[in-house]
């Protein structure tokens with residue numbers, strides 16, 4: 001027996017979220033059925049506002065509310081270092097390491113042959129454009145996964161023609177893991193033990 005059309009549509013919407021299968025999506029749709037009107041209103045308003053108000057920083061690609069993120073706008077940050085990460089959530093993870101005061105650059109993904117994602121699909125050109133005289137070091141902090149390592153190698157090769165030190169965070173992180181799951185101490189060790197490549 002088929003669900004009413006809008007009920008099915010609700011299920012399909014949930015199914016598009018990462019890690020949500022049919023069963024979970026159905027459970028969520030049933031949950032919406034019992035949500036009070038005020039919550040439903042707030043939920044839908046937040047979704048709409050979220051899409052309208054969250055942007056990508058024009059300098060580094062991190063998420064922000066205006067044109068630029070708070071890190072790029074902060075003149076107190078160490079302008080000589082740029083830490084390259086895969087996603088905005090990695091910026092939040094790195095910020096938990098209170099020892100890092102430099103800038104960031106968010107690639108918004110990795111090279112992935114399986115997904116047909118190449119270097120030109122990432123936020124990379126803007127990284128080259130922001131390298132200035134004051135830029136002394138670029139720390140590549142992509143995840144220690146196959147895609148993350150491949151991206152780091154490509155990036156290091158492309159950066160070799162610039163007069164900056166290029167380093168890779170140390171292997172304190174387990175292979176195949178994600179930076180945003182690492183605890184602060186592991187991340188700090190990994191950052192401190194970074195090696196020139």
Ligand SMILES: [Zn+2]
Nearest residue numbers: 057060069072
């Ligand atoms: Zn920024």
